[in-house]
Structures are given as C-alpha cells and as structure tokens.
Amino acid sequence: MVRPVRVLADSDRCVGAGQCVLTAPDLFDQDEEGIVVLLTDSVATEADAKLAREAEHLCPAAALRVTAGTDDGEG
Ligand code: SF4
Secondary structure (H helix, E strand, O other), rough: OOOOOEEEOOOOOOOOOOOHHHHHHHHHHHEOOEEEEEOOOOOOOHHHHHHHHHHHHHOOOOOEEEEEEEOOOOO
C-alpha cells in the first residue's frame, strides 16, 4: 500500500519544455501552446509517484510540485 501523492502544476511557470510529458505521459499532457496539462492531481501507485517525482526534478521551470498527500488538507 502506497501513500498517495499530490501533483501540482503551475501553468504560469511552465515553459513548455515537455520533460514532464516525456517522463510521465500518463500523468501530464501539453495543450496546443505546449503548456502543461495535468491528467490527474493525485497518484496512488508507487510507479506513478516515482515518475511524478522524476518529472518534478526534470522540469526546467520548476513548475511541478509533488507532495505527500494527506487526508486532511495540505501536505
Ligand atoms: S517539464 Fe515543466 S516546463 Fe516542461 S512542459 Fe512540463 S511543466 Fe512545463
């Protein structure tokens, strides 16, 4: 059992580099301008959490945030 993590994407920071989509195509997409689109805001498998963290580290604009999910508010 894996603790869910939350994924946040700041489209104002995103520069459309696409690293997140290349890294985790099930979690991220890009709109027609290349700006990140979150396909989900919470992931519950270890594999997806790992990919989300990898994308967070790779994003050149620091537009992604992956946080431990909690049941009662901000993690
Ligand atoms: S890696 Fe970062 S800058 Fe590139 S598309 Fe994803 S969120 Fe945007």
